[in-house]
Amino acid sequence: xxxxxxxxxxxRSFFERCDWFQGKGWRRQRREKAAAAMASRPVRFxxxxxxxxxxxxxxxxxxxxxxxxxxAFKDIQLGIDHILFKTPCDGLKMEESYEVNSRxxxxxxxxxxxxxxxxxxxxxxxxxxxxTCTFFAEGIARKLASSGYGFFAMDYPGYxxxxxxxxxxxxxxxxxxxxxxxxxxxxxxxxxxxxPSFLFGESLGGAVALKVHLKQxxxxxxxxLVAPMCKIADDMTPPWLVTQMLIGVANFLPKHKLVPQKDxxxxxxxxxxxxxxAAYNVIAYKDKPRLKTAVEMLRTxxxxxxxxxxxxxxxxxxxxxxxxxxxxxxxxxxxxxxCCSDKKLKIYKDAYHAxxxxxxxxxxxxxxxxxxxxxxxxxRETSSC
Numbered sequence: 001x002x003x004x005x006x007x008x009x010x011x012r013s014f015f016e017r018c019d020w021f022q023g024k025g026w027r028r029q030r031r032e033k034a035a036a037a038m039a040s041r042p043v044r045f046x047x048x049x050x051x052x053x054x055x056x057x058x059x060x061x062x063x064x065x066x067x068x069x070x071x072a073f074k075d076i077q078l079g080i081d082h083i084l085f086k087t088p089c090d091g092l093k094m095e096e097s098y099e100v101n102s103r104x105x106x107x108x109x110x111x112x113x114x115x116x117x118x119x120x121x122x123x124x125x126x127x128x129x130x131x132t133c134t135f136f137a138e139g140i141a142r143k144l145a146s147s148g149y150g151f152f153a154m155d156y157p158g159y160x161x162x163x164x165x166x167x168x169x170x171x172x173x174x175x176x177x178x179x180x181x182x183x184x185x186x187x188x189x190x191x192x193x194x195x196p197s198f199l200f201g202e203s204l205g206g207a208v209a210l211k212v213h214l215k216q217x218x219x220x221x222x223x224x225l226v227a228p229m230c231k232i233a234d235d236m237t238p239p240w241l242v243t244q245m246l247i248g249v250a251n252f253l254p255k256h257k258l259v260p261q262k263d264x265x266x267x268x269x270x271x272x273x274x275x276x277x278a279a280y281n282v283i284a285y286k287d288k289p290r291l292k293t294a295v296e297m298l299r300t301x302x303x304x305x306x307x308x309x310x311x312x313x314x315x316x317x318x319x320x321x322x323x324x325x326x327x328x329x330x331x332x333x334x335x336x337x338x339c340c341s342d343k344k345l346k347i348y349k350d351a352y353h354a355x356x357x358x359x360x361x362x363x364x365x366x367x368x369x370x371x372x373x374x375x376x377x378x379x380r381e382t383s384s385c
Contacts, residue, residue: 048076056282061166063106066283070134070161073282077135082277083361084139091115092145098161101181103174108161109154109182110134112145119150121196121221121379124183126205126212127153129229129297130167130285132160136357147372150195152186154179156208160283167285168255172296176211183212187219196382198375199223203326203353206230207300213313222314222342222378224371227323227353230308231301231330247295254292267324269358270351278357308334314342316374318367320351320359342378346370 048056055072058065078085093113098106110133113119123144127133133141133153141151156175158164169175187197199220201209206228213220249256269275315338319331328347335345348367351359355367 060283063161063163066166067161069282070132073280074134077280077282078138080277080280082136082139082274082357083364084136084143084357087139087142087146089142089146092142099182101178103157103178105157105178106163107154107157107178107182108133109152110141111153111186112141112151114145114148114150117148118191119145119195120148121198121375121382122150122152122187122192123198123200123375124186125151125153126179126199126201126208127156127159128203128205130159131202131205132281132283134160134283135281140356143368144200144372144375147375149375150192152183154182159285165255167287167293168290169293169296170254172207172211172300176208176215179208180212180215184219196221196379198378200226201228202226202356204229204297206326207297207304210304210311211300214307214310217310217312220313221382222316224316224318224374225331225334226355226367227319227326227328228317228331228334229297229301229326230304230334231327243298246291250291250295254290256291257288258291258294264325268353270320270322270354271358271360274354274358278354305330305333308337309339311338312340314340314378316344316346316371318346318348318355318370320353320355321347321349322351323353325353344374 052072055065055069058069060066060069091114093115094111096108096110098108101107125133125137125141127137131137132155134155137153141153144151155162156169157178158166158168183197186192197220199209199212199222201207201223203226206225207230209223209225210228210230213223265275265278269278311334315335317331317335319326319328321328331345332347335343346367348355348359348363351363356364359367
């Protein structure tokens with residue numbers, strides 16, 4: 001789960017903040033532009049020197065700047081006081097690599113495997129909007145790999161350390177195809193070919209995982225969808241007329257950015273300490289959403305809502321009761337409408353959106369225990385068949 005800078009704050013919808021779509025004048029838009037720019041500046045870390053400040057303040061639209069920032073902050077990130085980074089990694093084998101996919105894009109990938117035994121199953125991770133597999137996902141991977149699973153992750157094109165304009169999704173279906181391409185290669189390796197395989201999606205990654213399943217209905221043994229983006233919460237979506245205008249303008253200015261809706265860290269992270277630590281995700285996309293990206297996310301959630309009955313694989317759906325980022329009611333609808341018989345919905349009382357990163361430690365531990373128990377049971381069932 002990735003988030004804008006901790007200090008970012010706004011009380012209005014990100015579509016309402018964009019005067020362009022509300023019929024207000026350009027003059028007011030220009031007046032607010034300076035304030036918005038100040039709000040979206042990177043967080044200042046008091047413990048870093050001037051050289052590191054220059055790296056973090058650089059424009060990260062292109063991947064070389066993101067690679068420099070990640071390399072400079074890697075040790076700082078792994079040393080933060082968050083429960084995800086307290087899982088020992090001595091017994092794990094971790095590998096990072098870059099591969100050029102069939103579209104000619106260089107994709108960053110990472111894997112975590114137990115050293116002393118063969119993995120129980122393959123778990124393929126789909127990260128959230130703006131995120132990367134190099135920060136909080138590192139802690140999630142360590143936890144799953146320490147429990148005996150092979151954990152595999154990739155940064156989508158335009159995110160993290162993968163090639164592409166930062167935060168830009170010109171076509172959600174192409175992104176899904178990129179995910180399928182990489183994870184198909186993982187699953188086809190001789191050492192993993194006979195193992196059960198599971199999708200693991202967080203937030204927007206839940207939508208990615210569902211689309212992967214809908215394109216490959218028989219390829220996976222189950223999916224864990226943590227607060228999946230089956231529908232964006234109502235107060236984050238614009239009125240119908242504004243949506244149509246947005247779609248039209250996105251055809252001409254697809255890379256143009258909009259002002260964010262509100263402080264997503266405040267909305268997604270319940271624990272104040274963990275909310276502050278989200279700022280250390282220095283290569284996450286924290287700027288204003290790009291027009292085409294927003295349109296693609298809206299279109300995708302609408303498609304998923306229409307196709308809930310087609311979901312046929314075993315499901316675990318953990319969702320926070322107090323989530324105001326993705327709509328828990330649609331997770332309930334997914335649980336009710338999915339045509340599979342093996343499906344489990346876990347609603348966590350008082351929990352926000354970032355179940356594995358932003359909750360108090362005891363809640364994070366509970367969610368992990370539920371996920372690992374579910375995986376253990378499904379892996380045993382599949383292996384015994």
